[in-house]
Amino acid sequence: MIGAIADDVTGATDVAVALHRHGLRTLLFFGTPLSFGTPDAEPDLPPHDAVVIALKTRTAPREQAVERSLAALDWLRAHGVGQVYFKYCSTFDSTPEGNIGPVLDALADALDAPLVPMTPSSPEHGRTQYLGYLFVGERLLSESHMRDHPLTPMTDSYLPRVLEAQSAHRAGVVPLETVRGGPAAIAKRLAHLRSEGVRYALLDAVEDGDLASAGQALDDLASAGQVLGGLRLVAGAAGLAAGLALAHEVSKIHEVAGDPPARVPAGRAAVLAGSCSARTLEQVRAVIEHGRPAHRLDALAEPDPDPEALAANALTWYDAQRPEDGAPLIYSSLPPAELHEVQQALGRERSAELLESALGRIAAGLVERGVTRLVAAGGETSGAVVRALGVTGGVIGPEAARGVPWIFTPSLTLLLKSGNFGEPGLLLDATRTETP
Template structure:
């Protein structure tokens, strides 16, 4: 069995998919694993792949739970001896003051017995950049971006050195724009200097693709790296230079992937981001069937399933696509949150409860009706559906748009799957994703 070139532990499923798609775009056969399988199942699934990304859903866990789950994932991955391991989190640094990011980095440093790593949340290709430790989304400070309205992790502190320092007892400091501009060798010396000063996590400024190349070359000898999917764009070329990437062949367990163009696809949008709302409107304007499921009705069991199933069945059987969505505006979100608090549900607990109620409904639909593919928008929604549907592991194809690849489930339902972060994708993204599902051979490697 081959040694893994790379492994990662991601804090949600769309983030795992994001990184995995970047790796596949660079020619690495990549597997996405949902939660912790048995050691035996993991060995079977991961044979024949260069890289494995594990989706552990730690983003909205308590710091203790995030730390424990990260420890367990890394222990499993260590059996495959990855040359490099990453703690993957969102390029908008989605987290709370307590963490999950700091506790996950702490767990990785402890498990691997390493004393230094870097934090690179930037993803310039998607407009996420860091300057002097302050994080930006499309030139807006993180705290001025739509992320300030996130229902579970509202981002109101753009100073990531400060925010990360609140989440870990380890010392955090900055490798600044000036260090990065000086080139890879100077940046590497800066890392060594910070380490000698007792810094254990160096947050790195990054504004563009050139900076990303410099950072990846400067950190290429680190066993542990942390940050966004940006590493997946530049590190594979460095690994090839070192002779780490060999030809990997199908281990015989990959099912042939063919399009089911006679059946429509199901799109499930639990995200309330501006980007996803625009995408939902785009799809509806082009004739897709739509049901807006109000969270209160979903949680109270007031959905007329017979009517819904008939609507979905008629559309999908005719080769048309169907969209299931929840909230439509930030006003809806605040109203539902207040309702949840009055019923004893914290905002994170409410988000998980809604996501799993939606997942239960989708499971009932799929048990009754085969679909041509499944597109899921939103991190919490993706996490709930992947687990409730028993998708297990996903063979990862190339990106449809940066950070959103076409995947194919190897679990209970064998079908094309697209996991999209709520904030990702152009307005016509669903159209591109449906085109990819119709032509899978162009994306899978």
Template sequence: MRLGCIGDDFTGSSDLANTLAKGGMRVVQYTGIPDGPAAPWVEAGVVALKTRSIPVKEAVRQSLAALDWLRAQGCEQILFKYCSTFDSTPEGNIGPVADALAEALDARKVIVCPAFPGTGRSIYQGHLFVADRLLNECGMQNHPLTPMTDPDIRRWLAPQTRHRVGHVAAGDVFAGPERIAAALEAQDAAGHRLIVVDALRDADLVAIGAAAKGLPLITGGSGIAIGLPANFGCTPAPVPWQGQGGRAAVLSGSCSTATRAQVAHHAARHPAREIPAEEVIEGRLSAAEIADWILAQEGLPLAYSSADPAEVARVQERHGRAHAAETLEACFAEIARRLVAGGITRLITAGGETSGAVVEGLQLGTLDIGPEIDPGVPALRAGPDLVVALKSGNFGAVDFFEKADARLQGLP
């Protein structure tokens, strides 16, 4: 294994694996830290953790354990992958994990770049944009676990890290890899260990990737991987895929603006049932009841808990943020188990925490990477009779659920 990747969630980790596979690398995504060694043919290993919103110390512990496993596989470079909207709080977890990895690897000039132009995420003058909106104006300010209220990544990262935060501006990035490398050297000389790097186009990420050749540690969204396969002598290639027949279902737990639009679009065309969070938390609605409803439907049924931000805030205030989140995630995990036991062979999920709960609930050990459905979301094979799509809340076109099911079946 040459490139080792540590992801803080399952949806973004699958996107990262897809990006590397499209770049020509032989990739496997692991759900959690494997018990044994990787297969000898694996060039890039993606260890997907669920550390985005857990306590800082536990996130650091799990990330360092993943690093130990990846280094034991012979990795020459480590990539720490987080969300392209930099989901975190003033306490972490991005900064503390990046610090711990940097210290373990004795890494300096650590790139911080959540940009992903293909999904509208760009960084200019250190500020993160989602399409034409600043991060704190795109809906992420209402995220139930990691509300993003400041678009300046330098300012948001500063209280999370023990190190000074630097910046490589767009002018240097546009000038190409040599200029980026020189700017990183200058920032390092000025005492900045974590360095935010601007990026507005895929070409910028390619240039940043070239400048990162030989660095022990890189951090960013999955887009940062666009330029990395070439550093290992790989060239882009089609990703093979065998479609899966059978029955399908959709589970959505994201409250993002994009997912709520997708839910509304799908509910107007297919069977759909809302999962009121308060009913689940208070024990008035069970996973078994929801799973039985889905299994009784024809077509592509959807079960969703994607309320508007004000309703989510009210439920959290009444029941506690952590308790509400844990109860809903446990519900989705149990629904998924019952659906697969009931014959579902194609499962589509929306929301990072929801997808993580489903993957853990089904105990999916490794995921084989398939073709891209929409930017940031690949098809995944979880077993001989099960394929999945794990969508981050903000990703995908309005008809994503229908597109995902078609691609999982092997249709164009």
């Protein structure tokens, strides 16, 4: 069984759907489950082949990120997981003070893993690695929009150097030529890197086929047991997880009773959008232009704004909407100039906390009012929603868009969307009366 630890909520849904897409029945938990022990002690878990635990550690202090990641690892091991996948962002969001290196060190030590293969490459999202350098589209990472990220500005594209600045161990590269040489060539290169004292092996990949080749090689090595420690720990973005899942798909997964439904259940729907990414702004605009009811959270409407008042106003507005007008949208997403104005007035951290708290309260109010199909746009928004609702996890279902799966819980169906994912019409399509 594969167990994944993800450093944020929408990253967890991305890796979960990558596993599900290739036939692995996948459970997703928001935070580490409270119960420990053998799988037999876990009550009423659906049949599954993979488990993903979503943490909120991407920008957390190192000590906190390590502690939470090790707690997740303890649960996965007690649950019978044989191979652990640490999922980080495909843009390797982490400065020299970041926590990817410390978390990897801690997980590798706990698993006694002498070598950790990894790559952030995710070609379907425009992230590729070549000769150890990470590209976003046709630009080096350090020349992309990530250079100016407010929390994790990425000013170096050479991943071994970025990782070694955070870790106590060496990093090396498995070049593209070797990856395309197939599983035997990859295995030989990994063994060579290990003999040179390298702990982290960054695999080049510029196409999905490269990730499939890498996944097959890693699956073969893991099956070999003691070779390179059995590769008990692998890391990267969702792309390499898909490669591993593809290798499992060949002969190990079978449909059984208890598989998630192929269609999303009908029910009253609503959308909450907090991401300020260009794609989410497009999606919000599409909803408004279509004529759906939409309410903007105005953080500057009052001299001393508070989340409870913002939420109360939004829910009062919601109560006045007619179901026949379509699924309502409540949003705080703003274009850069307006976002800057809010951050200047309230401060970056206060404005984010205000809006996240308001969106969480609104989510709870919507569910109380009978919403059973809820869409959240943005990683922080998704985290606020699941915390406010007390949702502990669910079963991964069909994708509404590439990398954006529906999540089935006992009383609610969720769609948690990373800010930049999905076509412009996603929020409209996902909340139509009939959803495939």
